[in-house]
Amino acid sequence: SQQGEEDPQALSIQEGENATMNCSYKTSINNLQWYRQNSGRGLVHLILIRSNEREKHSGRLRVTLDTSKKSSSLLITASRAADTASYFCATDSNDYKLSFGAGTTVTVRA
């Protein structure tokens, strides 16, 4: 079952603009991760944020986590055509299983 739910389902932006997507989840977590999936490819890990962290940066990516609201956001700054992909949040419980959301499809227009 999917614990994480991304919002919006789809996002279309102009190259150079920022893209923001959100993830909400239901139960307490140890970590939350974001993955990217290019069309026809496997998922690629982008960033992991632990439950005791509130914000994390990696290059043009910024992730926030609000455990009181059970939500996370992923911001991609200065988007490029290569950022066109689906983005998934994944949450864990107290085992080694990850639960993935349905994803946000991002299209970056040139």
Next chain:
Amino acid sequence: DAGVIQSPRHEVTEMGQEVTLRCKPISGHDYLFWYRQTMMRGLELLIYFNNNVPIDDSGMPEDRFSAKMPNASFSTLKIQPSEPRDSAVYFCASSPSATVGDTQYFGPGTRLTVL
């Protein structure tokens, strides 16, 4: 490192046939996961192994599905007999860590079409 390797990349078969999907995890990774991705259900965890031992197979849809990991460098997912509703992309992923919920490394997937 070559990453997680899956074969075949594409498989087209007829209903009732046996299908075997293969996975080679990243060397040194202790955890191996099999997922299925469809438009309707998204990404679902089917089963995962730790040190070649199946830990949780609660996501395996039914008895037609079976998975094995005979050694640390090889795993198979078998569907017998296959049905059209099994059509999906099947991913294998591996993880090096004993830390709960840590990063997983995905293979390119096998796109299965059952006619």
